[in-house]
Each structure stands twice: as structure tokens, then as C-alpha cells.
Amino acid sequence: METFKWQLAxxxxxxxxxxxxxxxxxxxxxxxxxxxxxxxxxxxxxxxILAQSxxxxxxxxxxxxxxxxxxxxxxxxxxxxxxxxxxxxKINAQCQADITAFTQHLSLSKLTEWALRMADATxxxxxxxxxxxxxxxxxxxxxxxxNANYTSLTPTIHERKFRGQFCTAKYNVFFPGIPTxxxxxxxxCLPDSCSDSEALQLGNFALGLYNISVIKxxxxxxxxRSVPWTARAIGxxxxxAVIVFLVLLGTAVDILFFQWPKWQNSELQEDLGVGFEGxxxxxxxxxxxxxxxxxxxRNEDTDPLILNGSRTxxxxxxxxxxxxxxxxxxxxxxxxxxxxxxxxxxxxAGALSCVNGxxxxxxxxxxxxxxLLILTYMGDNIGAYSQKALKRWSFQAIINATYSVxxxxxxxxxxxxxxxxxxxxxxxxxxxxxxxYVHRYLRLTPIYMICLGIWVSLxxxxxxxxxxxxxxxxxxxxxxxxxxxxxxxIQNLVKFKPTYCFGWAWYLAVDMQFYVISPLIIIPLYRxxxxxxxxxxxxxxxxxxxxxxxSETRYYSAAGAKIKNHPKPRGDENYDLYISPYCRMGPxxxxxxxxxxxxRINGQRVRIHWALVVAGWGASAATALAVxxxxxxxxxxxxxxxxxAATYNALSRTAWGVSxxxxxxxxxxxxxGVVNKFLSWSLWxxxxxxxxxxxxxxxxxxxxxxxxxxxxxYIDDMTIILLYLATLMxxxxxxxxxxxxxxxxxxxxxxxxxxxxxRS
Numbered sequence: 029m030e031t032f033k034w035q036l037a038x039x040x041x042x043x044x045x046x047x048x049x050x051x052x053x054x055x056x057x058x059x060x061x062x063x064x065x066x067x068x069x070x071x072x073x074x075x076x077i078l079a080q081s082x083x084x085x086x087x088x089x090x091x092x093x094x095x096x097x098x099x100x101x102x103x104x105x106x107x108x109x110x111x112x113x114x115x116x117x118k119i120n121a122q123c124q125a126d127i128t129a130f131t132q133h134l135s136l137s138k139l140t141e142w143a144l145r146m147a148d149a150t151x152x153x154x155x156x157x158x159x160x161x162x163x164x165x166x167x168x169x170x171x172x173x174x175n176a177n178y179t180s181l182t183p184t185i186h187e188r189k190f191r192g193q194f195c196t197a198k199y200n201v202f203f204p205g206i207p208t209x210x211x212x213x214x215x216x217c218l219p220d221s222c223s224d225s226e227a228l229q230l231g232n233f234a235l236g237l238y239n240i241s242v243i244k245x246x247x248x249x250x251x252x253r254s255v256p257w258t259a260r261a262i263g264x265x266x267x268x269a270v271i272v273f274l275v276l277l278g279t280a281v282d283i284l285f286f287q288w289p290k291w292q293n294s295e296l297q298e299d300l301g302v303g304f305e306g307x308x309x310x311x312x313x314x315x316x317x318x319x320x321x322x323x324x325x326r327n328e329d330t331d332p333l334i335l336n337g338s339r340t341x342x343x344x345x346x347x348x349x350x351x352x353x354x355x356x357x358x359x360x361x362x363x364x365x366x367x368x369x370x371x372x373x374x375x376x377a378g379a380l381s382c383v384n385g386x387x388x389x390x391x392x393x394x395x396x397x398x399x400l401l402i403l404t405y406m407g408d409n410i411g412a413y414s415q416k417a418l419k420r421w422s423f424q425a426i427i428n429a430t431y432s433v434x435x436x437x438x439x440x441x442x443x444x445x446x447x448x449x450x451x452x453x454x455x456x457x458x459x460x461x462x463x464x465y466v467h468r469y470l471r472l473t474p475i476y477m478i479c480l481g482i483w484v485s486l487x488x489x490x491x492x493x494x495x496x497x498x499x500x501x502x503x504x505x506x507x508x509x510x511x512x513x514x515x516x517x518i519q520n521l522v523k524f525k526p527t528y529c530f531g532w533a534w535y536l537a538v539d540m541q542f543y544v545i546s547p548l549i550i551i552p553l554y555r556x557x558x559x560x561x562x563x564x565x566x567x568x569x570x571x572x573x574x575x576x577x578x579s580e581t582r583y584y585s586a587a588g589a590k591i592k593n594h595p596k597p598r599g600d601e602n603y604d605l606y607i608s609p610y611c612r613m614g615p616x617x618x619x620x621x622x623x624x625x626x627x628r629i630n631g632q633r634v635r636i637h638w639a640l641v642v643a644g645w646g647a648s649a650a651t652a653l654a655v656x657x658x659x660x661x662x663x664x665x666x667x668x669x670x671x672x673a674a675t676y677n678a679l680s681r682t683a684w685g686v687s688x689x690x691x692x693x694x695x696x697x698x699x700x701g702v703v704n705k706f707l708s709w710s711l712w713x714x715x716x717x718x719x720x721x722x723x724x725x726x727x728x729x730x731x732x733x734x735x736x737x738x739x740x741x742y743i744d745d746m747t748i749i750l751l752y753l754a755t756l757m758x759x760x761x762x763x764x765x766x767x768x769x770x771x772x773x774x775x776x777x778x779x780x781x782x783x784x785x786x787r788s
Contacts, residue, residue, distance in 0.1 A: 117233060119226045126190050126219035127230070129178045142176040146192055149174070149217040156409065162212065163408055163740040168194050168494045171217035172253065193220040195227040196494055197248035214245065215494055224248050249497050255488045264481040271361075271478075271769055278361025278773070285355055287364060353780060360776030363768050370717050370767060373710040380446075380626075382695035383439060385707030386688070387716040390435040395726050395759060397429025398532075399752045402730045406495075407743035418663045427663060428656050430606075431684050433535055434615040438688045440539050441619025442626075444546050445553070449627040452554050461547065463782065468543055470778055472536060472720075473515070475770040479724040480507070480514060480530045487731070496735035517541065520607040523600075532727050534607040541609045542616045553624050560624075564617055571613040572678045578604050578611070579674035586673040586680075589662035594670060605677060615685025622689040626696055634697040641699045648690040655680045655687075721763035721771060729759045 119127075133143035151166030174192030179185065197214045214231050222230070228248035235243055351359075359365070375381055404410060417423045451459055484507045488496075507529035513519030517540035519528035528534070549567075553560035578584060583594040584601045591597075605611050636644075659676060662668045695704035733755065741747065 117229050119229060120221070120223070123219060123222040123226050125180060125188070126176075126221050129180070129188070130176075130219065133178060140176075140178070142174050142192075145170055145174050146176070146217045149192065149194070151215050156412075163406070163410075164215075165494045165739055166194075166215045166217065168215075168251075168738050172251065174217070176219070190219045190221055191253075193218050193222065193250050194494060195222070195224070195248055195250040197228055197231040197245045199231075199243050199245040212243075213495070214243075218250070220250075222250070224250050251492060251496075257489075258485070261485045261489065264485040267481070268478075271773075274358070274361045275363050275769055275773070278358045279363045281355060281358040282362030282365050285351055286359060286362075356780045357777065360780055361773045362776075366768050366772035366776065369772065370764070371714050373713045375710070375713060380692075380696060381708035381713075382692060382700065382704055383443075383707075384712035384716040385709060386435065386439065386692070387719045388712045389707075390432045390439075391719040391722050392756060393425075393429050393432035394723065395756055396752055397426055397432070398727060398730060399755050400426050400748060402727075403734050403751050403755070404743055404748065406734055406737050406740055408740035409743055413743045421657065421660065424657050424660050424663070431655065431681070434612070434681050434684050435688050436535070437539065437542070437612065437615040438619035438622070438685045438692070440542065441546075441616035442623040442689070442692060443619075444543060445550055445620040445623030446626050447623075448546075448550050449554055449624065452550075453627075457554065464547070465544070467778065467782075468540070470774060472540070474774045475721065475766060476533065476536065476724060477515070478770050479728065479766070480511070480533070483530060483728055484511075487728075491732050491735045493735045493737060495737070513537075520603075520609070523603060533724075535723075538607060538609050538612055539616075542613065546620070549620060553620075557624075564621065567613055567617055568682065570610055571617070572682060574608075575605055575611040576674045576678035579677045580670065583670060584673065584677060585668060586676040587659040587662040587668065589659070589666060589668040589673070591670050591673060592667045611677075612681060614682025615688070618682065618685035618689040622693050625693060629697065634699075636697070636699060641694070644690055644694065648687040651683050652687040655684045715760065718760060718763040718767055721766045722759050725762055725766060726755070726759045729762060730755060733758075 130143055130146060132138055133140045134147060149167040149171035151164035153164055171192040171194040175189070176191065177187060177189045180188040195216045195218050197216065199212050199214060216227060216231065218227055218230070225248070227250055228245055231245045231248060235241075235245070404413070407413060418427070448459070448464070507514070510519065510524045510529040513522050513524060514529050514533060514537075517537040519530075520534045520537045521541075522528070549560055549563050552563055575584075578599070579586075582599040582601075582604065583591050583597050584599070584605060585591050585597070659668070691700070691703065694700045695707060700707070
């Protein structure tokens with residue numbers, strides 16, 4: 029009886045398939061959402077077929093054990109291989125010898141702890157397959173900690189040692205008559221003498237032995253204990269070290285040349301009973317007291333992810349004690365001064381303060397959507413949860429989180445139009461258009477490229493786990509052939525294979541492209557407003573007609589639903605609709621019109637009849653709700669009419685942009701009420717200064733968290749809330765550090781080298 033228990037235990041430990049349903053590589057939102065919807069609608073049938081296959085496999089395994097029990101023969105990890113089967117495998121001799129030793133040491137006569145641990149470290153199917161519970165990761169750390177030794181008989185008798193190696197093989201599942209897409213894995217604990225290709229061969233060969241035809245392995249990756257440093261990783265690390273050194277040096281220079289004299293002056297002023305401004309010594313960083321109202325000078329950055337007033341104040345230099353440009357260059361890296369600017373909650377009267385709250389809420393919405401779509405793939409019950417969640421009204425705000433990006437397009441169009449028109453009016457129609465573009469590029473690119481470098485080069489050194497593609501990373505070619513598209517902000521226009529680099533940065537490319545062509549609208553609005561209206565109208569027609577025609581001719585859906593009579597699209601919806609500028613310009617144009625309206629009112633309070641205000645807010649709310657919830661029924665798998673889908677794709681984003689533009693216009697002109705008070709809350713000011721950094725790094729934070737996970741977790745609403753809040757807090761904390769190191773110094777350096785010095 030004891031023998032039977034051991035054999036049964038070994039069977040359960042060693043005969044299972046490891047089926048994991050997770051990949052944390054970030055993809056475009058459309059692809060991921062469609063995949064979630066597809067999984068939710070097919071998991072039940074897929075689980076039934078897969079469970080039947082596994083049950084058949086287990087049945088044969090049990091029969092083999094029962095037949096061998098009377099004979100006392102050892103338990104085999106795999107059936108005997110025919111000569112033809114052995115010849116079909118291209119496995120190195122050492123890997124084959126170690127695998128053979130592993131299977132032999134699982135027998136009762138040679139049972140050893142290391143072999144038992146290798147079997148134990150392998151994941152196995154558990155209860156719930158019928159409801160889509162496919163995530164069985166095994167024990168990554170146990171496998172990587174195994175030290176095996178055995179007596180080898182070839183070529184001579186000697187002691188052989190090897191270590192455990194966790195390998196994850198990626199596969200697709202082919203269910204007859206069921207269209208499925210997604211990523212699954214088979215985890216194996218193998219000897220470290222086996223390579224990636226050999227792990228792939230062993231996986232496919234094992235499937236064939238057990239007649240499992242619904243699974244096909246595509247690739248495999250085995251994890252290293254230590255990843256060799258590449259020239260690329262060394263270069264990025266060196267650059268980061270240099271920046272940290274400059275920040276430390278700049279902080280010391282700032283304290284020595286700027287802060288210390290200011291502290292001494294403050295003490296002396298207290299002794300003399302005069303204010304600091306009354307003391308005649310030089311003031312290195314004088315606070316700006318210009319009135320920054322909505323008709324004032326250019327004091328806001330044109331990027332919606334960047335807060336107005338976050339740029340370093342101009343240095344006011346004394347004619348008698350002027351620090352050199354070299355000193356000011358080093359001081360630009362000061363963590364002390366830059367932290368003061370980031371945490372400052374003061375705003376001048378009349379500023380577009382409601383924009384702060386909209387920024388923060390929108391970026392938080394982005395993080396919420398990506399948290400759900402990335403981390404919940406680690407869920408143990410993703411299939412069952414998705415089926416329930418997609419039927420709920422509350423879930424629509426998450427699955428439609430793509431409209432948070434359209435909010436940023438509104439803000440970007442508003443700010444670039446309003447601020448540029450103010451500059452033109454201030455300078456009698458003249459503007460340095462070269463600096464118009466240089467400022468924008470310098471403002472966005474440095475921290476962007478640093479985050480890209482960390483993502484591509486350093487991730488294998490920061491994290492490892494069963495779901496992390498350690499050797500390849502998340503960019504299949506390490507952006508070797510595609511990085512230049514990001515540097516030029518055109519990656520969304522070039523169909524890179526297999527995909528563009530740093531996937532979520534498509535927004536930056538589209539926004540930059542809008543910025544580049546914005547003078548074609550701004551200049552006519554300033555000089556000949558009617559011509560500007562015509563140009564905007566033509567662009568609006570383009571951004572409505574184009575997605576409608578593409579949807580009609582290529583059968584693009586909405587809400588991830590199937591198109592009636594046209595189940596398969598004839599193109600790439602992500603490239604054609606989601607990241608193409610000509611289909612996303614509607615909200616940007618709505619923002620430009622709002623910015624022009626604010627420019628025309630010139631800071632004056634606009635009187636609007638209360639009935640019109642109520643009607644405006646009602647129409648805005650109704651439009652936004654229709655966009656978010658209008659297609660709720662189709663998220664559950666209901667087929668959608670092609671014309672309905674095309675109309676929704678054509679109008680929804682522009683309609684959303686108009687709704688957000690009304691909110692901003694109402695708040696700025698004094699008709700926002702409690703909404704304006706909430707959006708203008710001073711707490712939003714420092715947080716909104718971090719929104720650009722949050723956007724760049726939040727995916728990195730999610731991937732770091734998810735890739736380190738060793739086991740699945742149960743998904744419910746409370747789990748999602750906790751995951752979201754933890755991700756949000758971690759992202760803002762890291763964004764604060766990134767902003768101090770990589771973002772704020774660039775803004776200060778721009779002041780040093782491109783702003784004219786003022787003398788008191």
C-alpha cells in the first residue's frame with residue numbers, strides 16, 4: 029500500500045501539463061481588449077475540450093501504473109521512445125543523459141530528492157479547467173534552486189552534476205470550430221544542459237506521445253541564473269550613473285551658490301526687520317509675480333501631460349553678482365530646487381486650473397485600464413471573471429479606457445492653440461517657429477528615450493520569473509531595427525515587423541504629429557479666422573469619414589463584437605484606426621476650437637443664460653455616457669451590424685472630445701460650479717506635473733510586478749481595486765524620482781541656454 033501511495037504521488041507530480049495563460053508584453057489596447065472579449069466568450073468550450081484531452085491523458089497514465097504495479101516495475105516519467113522517434117530529436121548528448129537520469133531517479137529503486145523536486149517544481153492542471161482556469165505555473169524558485177548529482181556511466185563512470193533550469197514554452201491552442209487567440213505556456217523544470225530549442229523539441233515531442241493535438245508549441249525560453257551584461261546594458265547603466273552624479277553635483281552647487289546665500293539673507297532680514305525683497309543683495313531664483321490669467325503670457329507647456337507652471341522660473345540676475353552659465357548649468361540638475369518646483373501648489377489667479385484635475389484623472393484612468401488588462405492575466409479565474417464582468421455596467425468605464433487618451437488630445441489641442449495665440453498677440457504676430465518645434469522635441473524626448481533604454485536594455489537585470497522572456501526581453505529585437513521610429517515620432521506611420529518599439533508610446537507619436545501641423549490651423553485662426561474655421565471643418569470631415577470608410581470596407585468592429593456576416597477583418601485595425609493620426613484628430617480639433625474660444629474672450633467672464641448652461645452640461649454628459657455605455661450589449665458576444673460599428677468608430681472619439689471641451693470651457697468661464705472646484709483642487713497641481721512620467725513608466729511598473737509573480741491569484745473586484753491602488757502609488761512614487769532625475773533638469777537647462785537673461 030505504501031508503494032502504491034508513492035507511485036500515485038509521483039504520477040500526480042510528474043505527468044501533468046503546465047498550461048499558463050499569460051503574457052505581460054504590452055500590446056495596443058484594441059488587441060488586448062478584443063482578446064479579453066474573445067477569451068470570455070470561448071473559455072467555457074475551450075476548457076471542456078482541453079479538460080477532455082487532459083482527462084484522457086491521465087486515464088492512460090493511471091492504467092499504465094496499475095498494469096505495472098503487480099510487476100513492481102518503476103514508474104516512468106515518459107513512455108519508451110521508438111528508434112525513429114529518438115532520431116527525430118536533435119538534442120545534445122549531455123541534455124539527453126541528464127533527462128534520462130532524471131526519469132530513472134523518479135523510479136522507486138533510485139528515488140532521489142533532486143528528481144522529486146524537479147517533478148514537484150513542474151505545474152499541473154488543477155480544478156476549474158472547465159471554467160477557463162489554465163494558469164498552472166509550478167514553482168519557479170524551487171526549480172532554479174535544484175542541485176542534482178548522479179553517477180554517469182558514459183563515456184566513463186563519473187559523478188555528474190547539473191542544476192535545475194525553469195523553461196517556459198509558448199504555445200497556441202487549436203480548438204475545432206472555435207476561434208481563439210492568446211498566449212499559453214507549458215512550464216518545464218529541465219536540466220541546465222538543455223537549450224531553448226531542445227526544450228521546445230521535448231515539449232512538442234511529449235505532446236505527441238500523449239496524443240494531445242490541440243496544443244502546438246511555438247517557442248521556448250529557459251531562464252538563466254545570471255544574465256551576461258551586454259554593451260547596450262552597460263551603456264544605459266553608465267548614462268544613468270552619470271545623470272545621478274550630475275544631480276548630486278548640481279544639488280551641491282545649488283546649495284553652495286544659491287540656497288546658502290538665500291538662507292543667510294533670510295536670517296539677516298529677520299534681524300533687520302525687512303522683507304527679503306527689500307534687501308539689496310542678488311536674488312538667484314526670484315519668484316515670478318506676473319499675472320498668469322487666461323489672457324496672459326505663455327506660461328504653460330503645450331503638452332497635456334505636463335502641468336502649467338511646472339517649468340523652472342526664470343533666473344533674475346543681479347548686474348553686480350551674476351553666476352556664470354557653467355554654474356547655472358550644474359544648478360539645473362539640483363534635486364533641491366526641482367523638488368520645490370514639483371511640490372509647489374501655488375497658482376496665479378485666473379490660471380487654467382481645471383486642467384490639472386482633468387490631467388490627473390485621465391492618467392489615473394489610463395493606469396486603471398492597463399492594470400486590468402495586464403495584471404489580471406495572472407488571474408487564476410480570468411475566464412469566469414471576464415464573462416461576468418463584461419455584462420456589468422461598471423466594467424464599461426474600464427474596457428473603454430481608451431477615451432482617456434482622447435482627453436489628452438483635447439488638452440493638447442487646447443493648450444497649443446491658446447498659448448500660441450497669446451504669444452502671437454503679445455509679439456504682434458511674430459513667433460520663433462524654429463523654437464516652437466525645438467522646445468517641444470527637447471521637452472518630450474530625453475526622459476522618453478531614457479525610459480525606452482531602461483525598458484529595452486535593463487529589464488532582464490531587474491526582474492525574472494516564470495512569465496518573463498529573460499533572454500529576448502519584451503521587445504523581440506531589442507528595438508534594434510525600430511528605435512529610430514520612436515526618436516522621430518513616426519513609429520505609428522511605419523508598419524514595423526513584428527511591431528513598433530515601446531508600444532504604448534504611440535500616443536506621443538500621434539500627438540507630436542498633430543503638434544507639427546498645428547500652425548496650419550493656428551496661423552489662419554490668428555490672421556483670418558474664417559479661413560481657420562474652414563480648415564478645421566475639413567479636418568473634422570477627414571477624421572470622421574476615414575474611420576467610417578475603413579470600417580465599412582475592411583469590416584472593422586466596435587466593442588470587440590463580431591460583425592454580422594463578416595466575422596474576420598480584412599486589415600489591421602490597430603494600425604488603421606487606433607494609432608493612425610487621421611482617425612484620432614477629432615478630439616484634438618475640439619481642443620483647438622476651445623483654445624481659440626478662450627483666447628477670444630480674453631480673460632473676461634462670459635455670461636450665458638442658465639438654461640443654456642444646464643443644456644450644455646446635459647448634452648455633454650449624455651454624449652459622454654453614450655460613448656462609454658452605448659455598446660454595452662455587444663461586449664458580451666452579441667454580433668453587431670457593420671453600419672452601426674462604422675458609425676460608432678467614426679463619431680465616438682470626436683463626440684467625446686467635444687464633451688471634454690465643454691467641461692473645460694464652462695469651468696474657465698465661471699460656469700463649472702462644484703465640478704470646477706473639484707478639478708481645480710490644489711492637490712492636483714503637483715500630481716499633474718508627474719503625469720508625463722507616469723504615462724511613460726506605468727507599463728514598466730506593471731510588468732515588473734507581473735513578471736515577478738510566482739503564482740496566480742484569484743480575481744475579484746476587491747483584488748482589482750487593491751492592485752490598481754498599489755500600482756498607482758508605486759507609479760507616482762517612481763515618476764517623482766524620474767522627474768527629478770530626467771525631466772526637471774532638461775526644463776531648467778532649456779532656460780539656461782535658450783532664454784534671454786533679465787537684469788534687475
